[in-house]
Amino acid sequence: MIERPPRIVTFAHADVTDIGSGRCRARVELKREPNRSYFGTSEGPCTDEERLRSVAQATANALLQAAAAGADASGYEIRVTEVGIQQAFGKPTVLVSVAGSYFNQRRDLLGLCVANPDPARAAALAVLNATNRFLGVG
Numbered sequence: 001m002i003e004r005p006p007r008i009v010t011f012a013h014a015d016v017t018d019i020g021s022g023r024c025r026a027r028v029e030l031k032r033e034p035n036r037s038y039f040g041t042s043e044g045p046c047t048d049e050e051r052l053r054s055v056a057q058a059t060a061n062a063l064l065q066a067a068a069a070g071a072d073a074s075g076y077e078i079r080v081t082e083v084g085i086q087q088a089f090g091k092p093t094v095l096v097s098v099a100g101s102y103f104n105q106r107r108d109l110l111g112l113c114v115a116n117p118d119p120a121r122a123a124a125l126a127v128l129n130a131t132n133r134f135l136g137v138g
Contacts, residue, residue, distance in 0.1 A: 008032060009066045014059070014124045016051050019043070026054035028124050030062045038065040049083065052123040056080040056096050059127040067135045075103035078131060083123060085115055094122040098130045107134055 012029040019025050024046040030038045040062030044054040060078035068076055082097040092115040100107050111130025113122040 009038075009063065009128070011059075011121070011124055011128060012037065014055050014118075014120045016055060016120055018046055022046055024051055024054060026051070026058040026120070028055060028058040028062050030059070030066050030128075032066045038062045040065070048119075049085075052085070052094060052119060053080060053083045055120045055123040056083050056098075056127050059124040060098065060131075063127065063131060063135070075101075076135070077101040078127075080127070081108075083126075085119065088112065088114075092116060092119075094119060094126045096123065096126040096130055098127060100131055100134050102135060105134075109134055 010031050012031050014028045016024050016026045022045055023043055025041060025043045028040045040058040042054040042057035044050045057080045060080055064076050064078055079099045081099050084095055085092050086095055093112050094115050096111045098109045100109050109130040111126040113125040115122045
């Protein structure tokens with residue numbers, strides 16, 4: 001078995017709640033240390049694709065908090081630009097496109113995660129997949 005270093009930021013939980021009037025709120029929890037959680041939220045329409053976008057942006061919001069812990073947060077930005085489910089090698093896969101800024105560097109980043117069994121979880125993990133090397137936290 002290959003030993004790999006532990007991830008600095010890990011996924012804990014994602015949920016989407018209908019808040020009425022065709023709107024949903026996504027809430028994502030990430031952990032940086034065993035007892036330290038970071039929460040992100042985002043709201044949007046309740047269509048399937050927009051629910052995924054809300055989860056992805058909530059993940060980005062939580063990730064900004066976790067990445068900036070103990071550092072100057074003004075140099076960080078993560079903005080979800082596109083989210084979708086596509087077939088990849090015969091499996092439904094959540095794909096995200098993220099615009100990331102880290103002080104004077106700007107990158108367009110892509111992430112993916114197999115959607116089954118939970119597309120909301122997959123959207124959160126796809127954001128972490130897109131940003132892990134850029135921010136050096138995942």
